[in-house]
Amino acid sequence: MKEEFNLQNLVRSNVRKLQGYASARDEFKANKTGMTFLDANENPFENGLNRYPDPQQRELKSALAKLKNVKPTQILLGNGSDEVLDLLFRAFCEPKEDNVITLPPSYGMYRVLAEINAIENREVFLDKDFEPHLRAILEQQDNNTKLLFICSPNNPTGNSFDARSLKNLLENFNGLVVIDEAYIDFSTYESWVNFLDIYPNLVVVQTMSKAYGMAGIRLGIAYASVEIITVLNKIKPPYNINEVTQQHALKRVLDINNVMDEVETMLKQREQLIPELSSIGYIEKVYSSDANFVLVKVDNALQRYQELIQKGIVVRNRTQDPLCDNTLRFSIGTPEENQKLLQVLKEMDL
Numbered sequence: 001m002k003e004e005f006n007l008q009n010l011v012r013s014n015v016r017k018l019q020g021y022a023s024a025r026d027e028f029k030a031n032k033t034g035m036t037f038l039d040a041n042e043n044p045f046e047n048g049l050n051r052y053p054d055p056q057q058r059e060l061k062s063a064l065a066k067l068k069n070v071k072p073t074q075i076l077l078g079n080g081s082d083e084v085l086d087l088l089f090r091a092f093c094e095p096k097e098d099n100v101i102t103l104p105p106s107y108g109m110y111r112v113l114a115e116i117n118a119i120e121n122r123e124v125f126l127d128k129d130f131e132p133h134l135r136a137i138l139e140q141q142d143n144n145t146k147l148l149f150i151c152s153p154n155n156p157t158g159n160s161f162d163a164r165s166l167k168n169l170l171e172n173f174n175g176l177v178v179i180d181e182a183y184i185d186f187s188t189y190e191s192w193v194n195f196l197d198i199y200p201n202l203v204v205v206q207t208m209s210k211a212y213g214m215a216g217i218r219l220g221i222a223y224a225s226v227e228i229i230t231v232l233n234k235i236k237p238p239y240n241i242n243e244v245t246q247q248h249a250l251k252r253v254l255d256i257n258n259v260m261d262e263v264e265t266m267l268k269q270r271e272q273l274i275p276e277l278s279s280i281g282y283i284e285k286v287y288s289s290d291a292n293f294v295l296v297k298v299d300n301a302l303q304r305y306q307e308l309i310q311k312g313i314v315v316r317n318r319t320q321d322p323l324c325d326n327t328l329r330f331s332i333g334t335p336e337e338n339q340k341l342l343q344v345l346k347e348m349d350l
Contacts, residue, residue, distance in 0.1 A: 005201055007227050010092050010146055020234035025055050053243040060246050063253045068193050073226045077241050081207045081220030082109055087232050089117040092146045100147040101140055103132055105321035110149045125322050130157040138172055146175040153183040156318045156329050158289035160189045170199045178203045183291035185211035185263050193223045200225050211263050212252050217245040266292050266332045276342050281349050293331045301326040311344045
């Protein structure tokens with residue numbers, strides 16, 4: 001890591017000066033037992049949800065910290081990963097001045113959030129093997145480059161990037177390197193959460209939506225240095241994670257063995273699905289996957305997409321993404337759903 005790295009040089013000047021909002025539940029942190037709460041203008045009649053949720057999600061963060069072997073103060077929770085990503089833009093990128101780097105084809109919200117926040121998005125396309133161009137990425141940075149977004153395993157391609165390449169970027173990029181690990185639980189690669197103490201410019205984003213099966217509660221997670229998390233906490237909404245989400249997420253984190261059993265089932269299904277897909281005539285290529293989906297290249301993506309819709313199967317057509325001409329993305333479903341997909345695809349091959 002570059003010795004001259006100083007996080008405060010990246011923080012927007014107004015955020016550095018900002019004194020964050022302190023909610024009623026932030027101000028009173030002592031034992032709640034036996035206390036009468038008349039501080040937050042809540043409805044006093046108990047129904048389980050009449051009180052504001054813990055603004056720092058302490059119980060959930062404690063469980064996540066134990067699971068990931070980090071400190072609770074190294075965790076920020078967001079209303080989906082999209083809120084976490086948006087907070088990074090708002091904390092570190094000055095509108096109409098700063099820029100970020102993204103690596104298409106990748107998760108589309110990086111580009112959308114850059115546009116929403118009036119930040120220049122410098123795109124450096126992956127190569128034909130869906131790997132990052134290290135030299136081109138580093139050549140794109142200047143004094144106003146604040147964030148580099150890396151999705152690994154990557155969406156929509158499914159591949160993980162080589163650890164040596166990411167290490168090179170972490171050591172030579174001047175801003176924050178944001179590694180989006182939404183699909184890390186389906187990969188054999190080690191999570192970059194384990195390297196937070198080595199790289200002070202590293203932010204790892206994960207989610208409860210994929211492996212944990214909690215897409216409906218909208219919970220994203222950022223792991224980073226205490227210094228980075230402190231900055232993000234200054235600007236996050238005070239009660240951004242509601243009580244129901246906190247309860248459901250905690251229950252799922254504490255049920256990690258069942259989560260991993262489901263992941264194992266999906267991995268077995270993925271490995272069974274790939275050779276079957278490869279045997280279908282109009283499927284020209286099946287890309288290797290480290291995620292809970294498979295990207296395939298077909299003869300005519302729009303035609304095949306419409307045919308699947310007519311048969312009651314909804315997939316994603318990724319043909320508009322760079323380097324993804326005539327590709328479809330298949331999520332790994334239940335064994336029954338995967339068999340239905342294969343049956344329909346083979347019938348379309350007749």
